[in-house]
Amino acid sequence: MVPMELAEALAEAGRRMDARGWVPGSAGNLSARIDETRIAITRSGVHKGRLTTADIIAVDYEGNPLVPGQKPSAETLLHCQLYRLFPAVGAVLHGHSLAATVLSMQGGITFANYEILKAFGYATHELEVRLPVYENDQDIARLANFIEPLLQNEPPIGYVIEGHGVYGWGTSVEHAYWRLEALEFLLACELERRKLK
């Protein structure tokens, strides 16, 4: 059901995220667009550093598993939303890094004058980029409904959920990993700078 190379790419990305400490416990979830009707996503509750291809399952754009009984990520609707809203998105990665979690509880996050902002397609470091912080909600459908107009009004480079973690995306699994890495670097820099103040 899920193309093997896509399942392998997601399992490998999970291992890389785990090696960086971004997916403690069973935190995090990973997905990739298969085609215009199907999304590949991690099963719920598995350790993302120990993924096998059997842990990558297919859902439709409403988040329903294509094989009845399979349990996709609890946050599947947040992934589906990004594929629906942004046709260029080919993969979505979510983690619970220390920097994302701590900074998300300190109010707004703005990155100013960082060279690495160019990883998101900007031509210069001379700018300020806001990373949205959305309030956490255990009702993921309600959270998705809340953030939908915000994402549409101002498509961000990623977003954080308060006290929870970070969402990043890209055109492919590899591109999404690169962008998440850049986002994590920015978050770690901000955390260090705030400690110095």
Ligand SMILES: CSC[C@@H](O)[C@@H](O)C(=O)COP(=O)(O)O
């Ligand atoms: C370790 S609890 C984390 C979960 O509540 C959730 O936020 C998460 O990221 C993983 O959920 P999952 O259903 O495995 O995709």
Ligand SMILES: [Zn+2]
């Ligand atoms: Zn989460």
